Amino acid sequence: MKNPTADEAQAQLESHLLEIIQWHFSPETGSPFWLDWAKKAGWDPRAEIQSVADLKKFPHFQDEWLRDMQPEVWVPKAYNGRPFNIFETGGTTGMPKQRIGWEDYKTDYSEFSNKISDEHFPRNHFWLMMGPTGPRRLRLAIEHLANVRGSACYFIDLDPRWVKRLILNKQFDQAKAYMDHVVDQAATILKHRKVSGLFTTPKLLEALAERVDLWDSGIRGVFCGGTTMLPQYVRFIVEEILENRIGFYPTYGNTLMGLAASVPLTPEDQFSISYYAPQPRAILRVVDPNDTDRTVEYDTWGRVELTTLTKEFFMPRFLERDEALRRKPRGQYAWDGVAEVRPFGAMEKNIVEGVY
Amino acid sequence: MSALPHLPVLRRGKPYESLDKTEVLDHRTGQVVATVSQVNAGILKKDMRLIGEARAALKKFTVAELVDISSKAGELFLRGTLPLGDKGHQQSAEDYVKTLSGTSGLPHVMVRRNMEKIHYALTHVATVLNGLTRGLPMEVIDRGFGEQSGAAVSYYPTTQALGLVMPSNSPAVNSLWLPAIALKTPVIIKPGREEPWTPYRLIQSFIAAGAPAEAFGFYPTDHEGSAEVLKICGRALLFGDANTVAQYRDNPKFSVHGPGFSKVLIGEDCIENWREYIDVIAASISDNGGRSCVNASAVVVPRYGAEIADALAQKLGPIEPLTPEDEGAKLSGFANPKMADFIDAAIEDGLKTSGAEDVTAKYRGGPRRVVFAGGVYLRATIIRCDSFAHPLANREYLCPYASVVEVPQAEMLEKIGPSLVVTAITKDPCLTEQLLASSLIERLNLGPVSTMKISWDQPHEGNMFEFLYKRRSIERAW
Secondary structure (H helix, E strand, O other): OOOOOHHHHHHHHHHHHHHHHHHHOOOOOOHHHHHHHHHHHHOHHHHOOOOHHHHHHHHOOOOOOHHHHOHHHHHOOHHHHOEEEEOOOOOOOOOOEEEEEOOHHHHHHHHOOOOOOOOOOOOOOOEEEEOOOOOHHHHHHHEEEHHHHEEEEEEEOHHHHHHHHHHOEEEEHHHHHHHHHHHHHHHHHHHOOOOOEEEOOOOHHHHHHHHHHOOOOOOOEEEEEEEOOOOHHHHHHHHHOOOOOOOOEEEEEEEOOOOEEEEEOOOOHHHOEEEEOOOOEEEEEEOOOOEEEOOOOOOOOEEEEEEOOOOOOOEEEEEEEEEEEOOOOEEEEEEEEEEEEEOOOOOOOOOOOOOO | OOOOOOOOOOOOOOEOOOOOEEEEOOOOOEEEEEEEEEEEHHHHHHHHHHHHHHHHHHHHOOOOHHHHHHHHHHHHHOOEEEEEOOOEEEEEEHHHHHHHHHHHHHHHHHHHEEEEEHHHHHHHHHHHHHHHHHOOOOHHHHOOEEOOEEEEEEEEOOOOOEEEEOOOOHHHHHHOOOOOHOOOOOOEEEEEEEHHHHHHHHHHHHHHHHHHHHHHEEOEOOOOHHHHHHHHHEEEEOOOOOHHHHHHOOOOOOOEOOOOOOOEEOOOOOHHHHHHHHHHHHHHHHHHHHOOEEEEEEEEOOOHHHHHHHHHHHHHHHOOOOOOOOOOOOOEEEHHHHHHHHHHHHHHHHHHOOOOEEEOOHHHHHHHEEEEEEEEEEEOOOHHHHHHHHOOOOOOOOOEEEEEEOHHHHHHHHHHEEEEEEEEEEEOHHHHHHHOOOOOEEEEEEEEOOOOOOOOOOOOOOHHHHHHEEEOOOOOOO
């Protein structure tokens, strides 16, 4: 398939944006939350949002809304009566952020299936997911991805909230024991079952590779995400853990966005991974943290801002708790990317990421 | 060739350039002198799976051959021009002196003295091994069994590799691991952040002298990586402050090297002649910039505490920083100025507790912490304490520092606590007998001998042979 030009991609995004704004702010189709919001805001986005540049008229999306509101306020009227999935975000403790959904995850991961090779993820075979399952979108998404490729998936759960609590309480022995428990289960599956595709987090991947020879266990492709992967660590995974022979597909994403795939690494990248949002369904910007209207220059650091634009969920200008380098459009992606994603403020303070 | 040297990681001797690098800076100018590749704990874990290959490479040699190689390495270390990193740079002995001085703050004269210590240790490995093994024929190590003094003996290695988490404060501490190579034990070295030079040059010296490169691991890494070195090596040397080493002290897997709390004691029988010993006491406190664990940090006397403190202060207090090239330089700069600030603040804080006086203050004519030619220095400090219970009485700092405390002779041994080196100036047979029987003293000097004097064939801080080899009972039918 021919890659879109920058103009084509922009045109597609503009038209998609207008459709989504119409959808969420029309009484016939919109959700109670956004219809109420527009009433209180005193302006009609359907009239005033005519281009992507106009998105700046929205304030930053407040993630507290996803904690404080009942999930049904996000149901677009057009979806009334359809049971929905409730997905929760990563490793935070306390009342979690919740996003509802129906088909978005299938759309994202069906599209992603076209970006992974049959050599690394053979069709009609078996996968293993070792990582946060539970109330996360990721669990269903991975299974869907395997299914799309004619495969089935084994699951080993890891509760990142518990790991985070252990680390914050300095119960490192307990955290290690829990991680061993998780890896033990994965090693057992690999020993007794045929598995070729693996989804996990980088730290768990490292721990699993200490226990089993991944290649000899049948693993041919690893799809990884969930935490910081700086260039030397990526190199460590590619060269030392996967020994340059198991395919590596790092991704950046979360329950609110979906999945930003990475472009295949070239020697010039020096193992710096660039991720691209699934535009037009999501837009990633790297913004100046002190002036979030301003996008930073290419190859400089800024805070990640996410806008999600689907009929199931509209979330304008959410400031992620991540910072990244802004990257130029590349390959099949005719829009900006983000690279070397790490927790926002990572240079100034230690941030607990645990194994997630 | 790039302008700056780059020290790669050495993975079983093979250079590995990481994407993560730290910079080593000149302590005075802040100028970057070299970059050093850093790796994570995962790479260490992976490499340890093949450590048997490193050991096998050393096992091809006899101990006698490795002793020869060590000796050649000593000459090369002291005088040779050796590869510095993987970008085509070479390092002469004089380059090493200048570079190490620039980044560590040690004056040239002290770097040279440290070089000579290392040179001596390498060129006397046979003597050292003889001392450590009490005359064991080296063929016993080669064959795994043999005879010693008519008795059957067999020794087996306790580890596949010796782990080393090195400090940055004094290059001569590297002498401690040197016999490991002749004892066929590969080394996994995590260098000090500000002192990668000495271990790197030593490794290059060994390789140039004919040792197999596979025997050497050089892994600049972070805290997690340091912990991994200690975890994955069957035996490890660990350097650090009292808190760091405390958690490892009782584990036979580790040989810990923390503060020495070395001391000079004067007995009742010699105290009237205290003036005769001021020079040796002052040297014990201040040689090598006061940076060694064998530097005296307390002077314990039955009487004349005030007079002795004053005499030491008169001698050491006026010492000022000099340029690194000055042959008379006696103070070291701090590669990390925050360390100097911390020490200065800790001493000042201690002085707030009554019963202590900084006797050097009046002879310094200025503050303890000084900036000279862009470098940060701490000047000599002699604290007169009225009791051994004072917080400053039994402390050790990375500068010429000592307390002077009066303690009745009968109470000295119970008060001094664990001491790496004790120089006891006494001829009293009763006190001598008590000192010889004390389990708290690692090395004992009887008479006016500097605490800085060490004998390589007499281990003062653990026996490397007994650390790396264990005896087993053996019976052979053929």
